[in-house]
Amino acid sequence: MGKSSERRRFSLKLKRQNPWSPPWMPASLRDSLNNRHHSRDFNFARSEYLRTRVLFVAIVFFLLAPLWIVVDYLLLPEEMLTNLVASRLILMALLALVIISALRNKHQLNRIRNTLALLLLLPAIFYFALVIFYSDRMISLVGYNFIPLLIIAFLSVFPLTLIESLGIGLTVIGIQFFALTELNELTTAYGGQNLGLLVIVLAISLWANHSQVSTLLRLYRQASMDSLTQLLNRGVLLEQLKQLCECRDEKLEANDIPAPITLLMFDLDKFKRINDTYGHSVGDQVLQVFAQVLRDELRNNDLIARYGGEEFIAVLPGTPKIDAIQVAERIRLQSEKATVIAHDGEAVNFTTSIGITEIRFDETLDAALNRVDARLYKAKSLGRNRYVAYDSPKQEDTYSYF
Numbered sequence: 047m048g049k050s051s052e053r054r055r056f057s058l059k060l061k062r063q064n065p066w067s068p069p070w071m072p073a074s075l076r077d078s079l080n081n082r083h084h085s086r087d088f089n090f091a092r093s094e095y096l097r098t099r100v101l102f103v104a105i106v107f108f109l110l111a112p113l114w115i116v117v118d119y120l121l122l123p124e125e126m127l128t129n130l131v132a133s134r135l136i137l138m139a140l141l142a143l144v145i146i147s148a149l150r151n152k153h154q155l156n157r158i159r160n161t162l163a164l165l166l167l168l169p170a171i172f173y174f175a176l177v178i179f180y181s182d183r184m185i186s187l188v189g190y191n192f193i194p195l196l197i198i199a200f201l202s203v204f205p206l207t208l209i210e211s212l213g214i215g216l217t218v219i220g221i222q223f224f225a226l227t228e229l230n231e232l233t234t235a236y237g238g239q240n241l242g243l244l245v246i247v248l249a250i251s252l253w254a255n256h257s258q259v260s261t262l263l264r265l266y267r268q269a270s271m272d273s274l275t276q277l278l279n280r281g282v283l284l285e286q287l288k289q290l291c292e293c294r295d296e297k298l299e300a301n302d303i304p305a306p307i308t309l310l311m312f313d314l315d316k317f318k319r320i321n322d323t324y325g326h327s328v329g330d331q332v333l334q335v336f337a338q339v340l341r342d343e344l345r346n347n348d349l350i351a352r353y354g355g356e357e358f359i360a361v362l363p364g365t366p367k368i369d370a371i372q373v374a375e376r377i378r379l380q381s382e383k384a385t386v387i388a389h390d391g392e393a394v395n396f397t398t399s400i401g402i403t404e405i406r407f408d409e410t411l412d413a414a415l416n417r418v419d420a421r422l423y424k425a426k427s428l429g430r431n432r433y434v435a436y437d438s439p440k441q442e443d444t445y446s447y448f
């Protein structure tokens with residue numbers, strides 16, 4: 047299957063109804079439920095928040111583990127001591143792996159989430175192993191019964207989505223369910239209270255997760271978005287683009303084949319005339335409608351920004367130039383079709399010129415930005431409402447037609 051048809055299939059897939067976020071769901075709940083509506087740049091930022099907290103909690107657990115050995119030494123019968131100290135040392139070694147993984151995986155949300163799941167599930171597995179081996183002597187293991195409760199309470203420290211938090215929380219409750227069964231306490235008042243308490247603390251943690259994620263998103267959007275169009279602002283776009291290029295360079299250094307990154311730069315044609323003829327507020331509406339065209343035609347993980355007054359930029363990671371040309375043509379056509387109604391009821395139309403380039407492996411970001419800018423102004427000088435994807439008119443497929 048060709049790359050362009052793959053891209054089409056992908057965009058169709060993204061437009062399907064997401065069963066986890068039906069239209070009636072409040073926006074803040076939709077934002078904190080899962081990360082389907084989080085932009086690539088917010089995922090970058092959230093992975094950094096998660097990473098620093100995973101590091102902090104893992105280091106605290108790692109340092110507390112040997113201190114607990116002293117408590118064990120004072121409280122436990124001698125025959126239990128050797129096994130418990132050995133299992134604590136294994137736990138410390140695994141926590142060291144968690145710390146190394148958190149240090150190595152910057153900006154990789156999936157890996158950080160897995161590391162966090164490991165960090166929280168390790169003590170739960172440790173607790174379950176204790177129950178299996180020492181079910182008859184759990185009464186001597188002072189403090190160990192708190193482990194499931196502590197893990198679920200710790201969920202509230204992390205900016206997790208509700209689905210992520212629920213996944214870890216229910217796993218821990220499941221472990222406690224089997225532990226209580228093993229201890230023959232599931233049907234006792236203690237067992238019921240214990241499970242009930244875990245469910246209540248999980249509900250409180252979920253509430254804290256929801257508040258954290260929605261507050262972070264709100265602050266992030268305020269700081270990173272253009273208030274008129276709700277697209278990224280120029281500074282954040284350049285920062286994200288730099289990070290994408292760094293990831294690509296790391297892949298190159300590791301002899302992997304990196305995915306292409308293509309830039310589209312847009313400038314609305316004769317926009318000053320729209321402002322002068324219909325007024326600034328209609329000009330503003332044109333900018334908003336064009337931003338919506340960009341959102342509709344681009345994928346969730348493409349970066350879209352307002353670059354300046356009536357200039358916009360889109361970054362298409364993983365899309366080669368040949369496919370980006372089709373995307374640009376779609377955006378050009380949709381812009382022609384879009385209308386804004388002026389105060390006197392007149393329909394106002396607009397068009398856009400587009401520069402296109404793929405960022406080369408051996409060049410600086412500035413060089414690529416200068417080239418896409420030059421191609422945009424070539425499109426303007428050739429008559430506007432078109433794209434330019436190559437420098438020389440001798441090359442095949444040089445300029446758009448319309």
Ligand SMILES: Nc1nc2c(ncn2[C@@H]2O[C@H](COP(=O)(O)OP(=O)(O)OP(=O)(O)O)[C@@H](O)[C@H]2O)c(=O)[nH]1
Nearest residue numbers: 313314315316317318319321326327329330355356
């Ligand atoms: N309504 C509105 N206008 C803006 C905004 N930012 C910039 N502009 C206007 O955009 C216009 C840009 O005009 P020019 O740079 O001359 O370009 P143009 O008229 O689009 O002409 P070409 O680019 O050559 O096709 C200026 O009149 C700016 O005042 C904005 O936020 N809202």
